[in-house]
Amino acid sequence: MTVYELIQKRRTIRRFQQKSVPKDLLERCVNAARIGPSGANLQPLEYIVVSEPEQCQQVFPHTAWAGYLPDWSPGPEERPMAYIFILVNREVRANAPMDVGIAAENITLVALAEGVGSCIIGSLDHDALRKVLAVPKDCDISLMVALGYPAEQPQMVGMTGDSIKYYRDEDGTLQVPKRALADVLHWEQYSDDSKV
Numbered sequence: 001m002t003v004y005e006l007i008q009k010r011r012t013i014r015r016f017q018q019k020s021v022p023k024d025l026l027e028r029c030v031n032a033a034r035i036g037p038s039g040a041n042l043q044p045l046e047y048i049v050v051s052e053p054e055q056c057q058q059v060f061p062h063t064a065w066a067g068y069l070p071d072w073s074p075g076p077e078e079r080p081m082a083y084i085f086i087l088v089n090r091e092v093r094a095n096a097p098m099d100v101g102i103a104a105e106n107i108t109l110v111a112l113a114e115g116v117g118s119c120i121i122g123s124l125d126h127d128a129l130r131k132v133l134a135v136p137k138d139c140d141i142s143l144m145v146a147l148g149y150p151a152e153q154p155q156m157v158g159m160t161g162d163s164i165k166y167y168r169d170e171d172g173t174l175q176v177p178k179r180a181l182a183d184v185l186h187w188e189q190y191s192d193d194s195k196v
């Protein structure tokens with residue numbers, strides 16, 4: 001599969017099979033994040049991988065899921081089997097949101113290439129997780145990627161109207177609206193001068 005095909009195939013997964021994710025794959029995910037692009041090559045990111053069942057149980061309550069699906073979060077039989085936390089070491093750089101985003105995408109794609117689905121999670125209880133993960137003072141938790149073999153197959157759909165909210169259809173399949181290419185791609189200039 002080409003990288004383009006993998007990117008088209010990737011959808012956020014929020015329901016997971018209860019089957020462990022191999023540690024060597026988790027390590028390769030972090031390695032792919034480690035060697036990714038970094039502004040000024042400062043490389044301020046560090047990672048905490050959680051894969052032991054007891055530690056997974058400690059993490060889950062401090063994560064928030066699917067804001068557009070009211071009152072839903074993964075049930076006990078569909079929770080992630082591993083988590084990769086992306087930390088920013090403030091001693092190296094105060095804030096590195098772009099490095100973090102690139103790292104998260106590298107993790108998702110390396111995992112998906114081996115059949116493992118993921119959900120990037122930004123809604124985290126930072127104070128609680130700092131304690132669970134023993135994060136030192138000079139590091140901030142930025143994003144987390146939850147991982148596991150998929151137990152759902154969300155689909156990408158074109159947007160109808162203005163809503164970007166994902167939803168479950170009558171079969172329970174998650175439908176994820178995407179803006180049309182023609183609405184976001186501008187060749188050479190955004191618009192002719194008369195509209196600026």
Ligand SMILES: Cc1cc2nc3c(=O)[nH]c(=O)nc-3n(C[C@H](O)[C@H](O)[C@H](O)COP(=O)(O)O)c2cc1C
Nearest residue numbers: 010011012064065066067119120121122123166176
């Ligand atoms: C920076 C960032 C933060 C996100 N935070 C959450 C989150 O806290 N909880 C969640 O369920 N999904 C979260 N997501 C997943 C998005 O909801 C998802 O990417 C979006 O709905 C599009 O779906 P797709 O990834 O299948 O294209 C986040 C994604 C990104 C990039």
